[in-house]
Amino acid sequence: MNKAYEKLVRCEKIIREKTDFEPEVALVLGSGLGGYASNMDVRCEVPYSEIEGFPVSTVPGHDGRFLFGYVKGVPVVAMKGRIHYYEGYDMTDIVLPIRLMGMLGAKTLVLTNAAGGINMDFTPGDLMIIKDHISAFVPSPLRGENLDELGPRFPDMSKIYDRGLMEYLRASAAENGFEMKEGVYLQFQGPNFETPTEIKMFRGLGADAVGMSTVCEAIAARHMGLRIVAVSCITNMAAGILDQPLSHEEVQETADKVADKFEKLITGLIARIGEEK
Numbered sequence: 001m002n003k004a005y006e007k008l009v010r011c012e013k014i015i016r017e018k019t020d021f022e023p024e025v026a027l028v029l030g031s032g033l034g035g036y037a038s039n040m041d042v043r044c045e046v047p048y049s050e051i052e053g054f055p056v057s058t059v060p061g062h063d064g065r066f067l068f069g070y071v072k073g074v075p076v077v078a079m080k081g082r083i084h085y086y087e088g089y090d091m092t093d094i095v096l097p098i099r100l101m102g103m104l105g106a107k108t109l110v111l112t113n114a115a116g117g118i119n120m121d122f123t124p125g126d127l128m129i130i131k132d133h134i135s136a137f138v139p140s141p142l143r144g145e146n147l148d149e150l151g152p153r154f155p156d157m158s159k160i161y162d163r164g165l166m167e168y169l170r171a172s173a174a175e176n177g178f179e180m181k182e183g184v185y186l187q188f189q190g191p192n193f194e195t196p197t198e199i200k201m202f203r204g205l206g207a208d209a210v211g212m213s214t215v216c217e218a219i220a221a222r223h224m225g226l227r228i229v230a231v232s233c234i235t236n237m238a239a240g241i242l243d244q245p246l247s248h249e250e251v252q253e254t255a256d257k258v259a260d261k262f263e264k265l266i267t268g269l270i271a272r273i274g275e276e277k
């Protein structure tokens with residue numbers, strides 16, 4: 001058996017010794033959704049540190065965990081804390097949690113993140129539907145021997161983000177009194193922010209927002225046939241657009257301000273997924 005798949009099976013077994021919860025939806029909580037647990041009826045928590053071989057955040061004080069519970073009656077596994085490529089792990093490790101949630105039974109993946117706005121029509125605090133992405137600046141998580149147990153060698157990415165789920169986002173936003181922005185997200189390696197010239201180049205390539213996560217996770221999820229929807233919280237305008245330096249504090253501050261709106265959007269999305277049956 002492939003080593004990466006063996007590790008996944010070991011991690012799955014450890015979780016299954018702790019809970020028999022069967023999630024339908026997997027949710028990755030990005031900046032601004034750190035407090036999302038208060039919207040969940042949490043039944044079980046599994047800290048990443050209790051899963052042998054699981055990549056843990058290298059940022060001091062960032063203890064990540066899986067939360068298993070219900071949102072509007074829908075069984076959800078949420079990741080409180082994600083691991084980023086810039087922390088130094090291989091891409092295979094970065095996407096291990098996503099694959100694991102798929103193996104635990106999740107059929108739909110909801111990805112969220114903080115991003116810098118490249119599109120001049122955006123304003124910090126906007127929430128953007130990711131309609132497509134640019135992955136060309138990070139390695140593919142599928143590089144190396146294919147995990148045949150999960151999916152094909154050459155998976156199609158032409159409609160990676162699900163059109164029906166985008167419609168649920170628009171409806172959830174409308175119900176909560178705001179409109180979604182929509183656009184293309186580009187994953188940059190980080191951890192440094194981009195230069196103004198890089199941002200100009202990304203705009204020329206068709207990107208509307210830039211961040212340091214999500215795309216690799218979406219690719220791994222698509223490989224295994226999950227249905228995917230993704231939302232960016234535009235926390236700042238990207239480098240060079242405004243005459244001011246970028247900072248993590250600004251990102252965090254905007255994400256915190258938007259938290260309530262973001263939480264409502266995601267709850268409305270999951271409620272609609274629950275109504276599908």
Ligand code: HPA
Pocket residue numbers: 114115116117188193194210211212235236237238239246251
């Ligand atoms: N660039 C990259 N990642 C980010 C940004 C940005 O401007 N804002 C939030 N995450």
